[in-house]
Amino acid sequence: MYVLGRDSGPDGGVENPCADKKIDADRPPTVRFGSFLARDGSAGAAVGVDADGPHAGVVFGKRGTGKSYTLGVLAEGLGATPGVAPVVIDPMGVFDGLRAAGGRVIEPRVRPAAIPPEAWPDLLGLDPASGPGSLVWRVVADALDATDAVASGSDSERSDEPPSIAGLRDRVDAADAPTADRRAAANHLRLAASWGVFDADAPPVSRLVSDGVPTVLDLAGIPDAAAAAVVRAVARGLYDARIDGEIDRLPWLLVDEAHAFFDGVADPALRTLLTRGRAPGVSLVCATQRPGALPSVAVSQSDLLVSHRLTAERDLDRLAEAEATYLPGDLASRLPSETGEALVVDDATETAHTVRVRERHTPHGGGSPRASETEAATGAAAKSEGPR
Numbered sequence: 530m531y532v533l534g535r536d537s538g539p540d541g542g543v544e545n546p547c548a549d550k551k552i553d554a555d556r557p558p559t560v561r562f563g564s565f566l567a568r569d570g571s572a573g574a575a576v577g578v579d580a581d582g583p584h585a586g587v588v589f590g591k592r593g594t595g596k597s598y599t600l601g602v603l604a605e606g607l608g609a610t611p612g613v614a615p616v617v618i619d620p621m622g623v624f625d626g627l628r629a630a631g632g633r634v635i636e637p638r639v640r641p642a643a644i645p646p647e648a649w650p651d652l653l654g655l656d657p658a659s660g661p662g663s664l665v666w667r668v669v670a671d672a673l674d675a676t677d678a679v680a681s682g683s684d685s686e687r688s689d690e691p692p693s694i695a696g697l698r699d700r701v702d703a704a705d706a707p708t709a710d711r712r713a714a715a716n717h718l719r720l721a722a723s724w725g726v727f728d729a730d731a732p733p734v735s736r737l738v739s740d741g742v743p744t745v746l747d748l749a750g751i752p753d754a755a756a757a758a759v760v761r762a763v764a765r766g767l768y769d770a771r772i773d774g775e776i777d778r779l780p781w782l783l784v785d786e787a788h789a790f791f792d793g794v795a796d797p798a799l800r801t802l803l804t805r806g807r808a809p810g811v812s813l814v815c816a817t818q819r820p821g822a823l824p825s826v827a828v829s830q831s832d833l834l835v836s837h838r839l840t841a842e843r844d845l846d847r848l849a850e851a852e853a854t855y856l857p858g859d860l861a862s863r864l865p866s867e868t869g870e871a872l873v874v875d876d877a878t879e880t881a882h883t884v885r886v887r888e889r890h891t892p893h894g895g896g897s898p899r900a901s902e903t904e905a906a907t908g909a910a911a912k913s914e915g916p917r
């Protein structure tokens with residue numbers, strides 16, 4: 530986190546982050562985040578998030594306190610920062626306003642091969658020790674071995690085709706297994722096909738970050754297991770692509786409603802980013818209204834913690850895990866109460882400050898609908914005023 534100098538441009542500190550991708554030679558890439566909040570409630574100096582290096586971060590806050598909005602502020606700023614590329618996991622469909630910053634909104638497709646064989650039974654809701662579960666595990670492993678054999682020139686079974694769900698079902702049909710197991714496995718694979726997220730020919734995950742504009746993966750309305758598969762494929766895909774040198778930019782994965790992804794198929798990939806993502810340059814920011822449902826490692830590995838208001842004891846306990854010897858007093862007592870305000874704990878500078886998150890430059894799609902704002906209500910109000 531940086532204090533941004535007053536001489537660095539309009540908009541309270543830096544150039545409009547949506548405007549361009551100019552590099553300021555005097556300052557490392559920085560995302561305009563907001564301004565310090567003085568004790569009397571007035572706005573102080575502008576603050577920005579360092580985007581030069583990779584980070585692990587969390588954004589906490591009870592419902593309606595501004596988490597998604599804050600994630601959108603980061604996405605806007607990162608989309609305008611050279612050398613980085615934000616990818617937003619959008620389970621509620623509230624980030625399509627990022628189109629106004631040149632972003633794209635995608636209904637994601639991932640390759641079945643992006644999910645490792647051992648994760649398939651869990652993905653399909655099957656016990657891996659059951660007949661159908663172990664059959665699915667085996668056919669996925671065989672299908673991956675067959676495509677690997679082509680790459681390695683091995684003499685074992687070969688397939689030029691990347692595994693598809695239909696191909697996996699063919700393998701199930703042909704397997705030496707009890708009929709009931711084959712039928713159950715095929716039914717579960719048919720269900721997975723109906724989610725519409727698996728495509729053997731889906732573009733590689735590295736394509737999501739090829740140009741640096743915000744990419745929003747719209748997961749609204751798709752089943753939880755399918756959303757988890759997408760998050761796993763994207764998180765792991767970005768990590769592997771950086772390790773293999775396929776991506777030049779530093780990707781930032783911004784996950785809204787992150788608690789939903791830590792108890793299923795996506796969990797290992799998110800933990801990999803938390804614990805090892807910074808080495809190859811992949812950042813992860815997890816936003817959640819239920820910090821208590823995140824694993825402790827999300828807090829212990831985060832070097833940036835942004836917390837809007839919290840009240841539930843379990844969530845405050847998770848926040849307390851971020852208390853460090855360099856911070857005086859408890860964090861809970863320092864949480865601000867207004868929407869859009871947050872306590873920011875920055876491990877790099879070993880500081881905690883109250884910040885007012887800046888306003889978005891693009892429309893925000895979140896916020897709860899209000900009866901008083903419906904056409905029915907405003908129409909009724911106009912009617913009750915009556916003719917004059």
Ligand SMILES: Nc1ncnc2c1ncn2[C@@H]1O[C@H](COP(=O)(O)OP(=O)(O)OP(=O)(O)O)[C@@H](O)[C@H]1O
Nearest residue numbers: 592593594595596597598818868869886887895896
């Ligand atoms: N920094 C801010 N500046 C101005 N308005 C804000 C700010 N942060 C949040 N808001 C307003 O507060 C409303 C709620 O914010 P947001 O949708 O981000 O909450 P949330 O914590 O993500 O809620 P939920 O948990 O229900 O998803 C938004 O509609 C937005 O208008």
